[in-house]
Amino acid sequence: MGASFSPGQGNAITLGSLSWVLNAYAIALAALLVVAGRAGDRIGQRPVFLGGVTVFTLASLACALAPDLWALVLARTVQAVGAAAQLPTSLALLLATVPAEGRTRATRNWAAIGGLAAAAGPVAGGLLVQVDWRWVFVINVPIGIATVVAGLLVLPRTDARESGPLPDMLGALLVTVAIAALSGALVQAPDWGWLDGRTVLLFVAAVLSGVAFVLRSVRHSHPLFELDLLRLPRFGTANAGTFVFGVAFAIMLLSNVLWCQEVWHWSAVRTGLAMVPGPALVPVVTLLTARAAQRFGHGPLIAAGGLLFAAGMLWRAGFASASPDYWVDLLPSMIMSGVGVGLALGTLVAAGVSALPGHRSATGSALVNSVRQISATVGVAILVAVVGSHIGPSSRQEFRVSWLLAACLSLLCTFVGVQLTRGAARDRAARTATADNAGMAHSRADVH
8 A cells, every 4th residue: 555655745655654554543443442342341342343343434434535644544543443442342242152161262263363354455455456545445335334234133232241430541542642652753763863852752752651651550440451450460471472472473564565565576466465375374273273272271382383483584584585586585484474373373362361250351352452453553663663764675684683573572472472381380280289188178077
């Protein structure tokens, strides 16, 4: 879309400014997911979900009609409002229809569907932008209308489960400012300079807003992010892994597209087709490893996924060439990273959600998805900061640095998997000890 977007912009568009088309959406989505999750708990999942689809559909039409870049950014922000209402409520609607023992598998399947969309998206997008970039958004309109009609007919009616005020809206504003300021600093620093007053001011604003948000969350009776959820050992650890892996994933995904289009000078369609193998493997691996997750737990799969993803990024860093060589340079890396994402990403989400009490599933899953969106924003901003706004065959070293960084972050995710494995082993040992003690007490009671 970036190569095709031109109305009213002349030659002023840079990678940094176009990154806001992605980041405005992700920032608003991250800030509103918890609010939407709580609204689903209060109002009911079905009406919030259908309202979100409606807003998303109307905003997609506004995106298609945008006269310039910043109008598109604004429409994308509104689009995120609709998406925020859909994500947590869709998972909550799913979990409401399955027994407790099936929640992990249902969550992994839900994540796998996202992988299918990721596989189809680049190809569909590449075909649509050959006509006009606006069709990327127009296509959402009939899909949205069909979803609303189908939802009215088949979605179960859900009752409100909570009462009381919505989460802290000032907290939502503070976290939005913090993420936006951090992203702005990272995106603009290559052009402004890292020590430029504007860059420093944005970094300071990000820190101050972030600190204010944390302090307010601790003290507020209805905070945006409930810190008590993060104190749940598996939930907090899984979210840490989701963040670092999400940053690495965003770096990988956007860097591959930019490399194919800006360094290899491939068309949008060819780039989209080239991207298919990695995302296509994600749902396949996710579904095939469902039984392994039940048998071995979440930790080993997350650790293995982190290692494979890191191997894929190291392959890219070692074999990347300005001369197109898809079979040696890109495809092996995409296979390794695709399997890694299939092992780790859905499992991280499942590990977090399975640690939540049932009545907090919507709010908790909203927090999980907020972390994913924040990590995507940070990943895009870091990539722009590393490679700069002007990309070409001479950018090979900058891309190599970004892939090495993604590999390091993925290895941190492996560490998270190891920690989850150790925690699960401790839990099993504690349960065994409790059962043994109960058995001994029962035996003594029988003797007496």
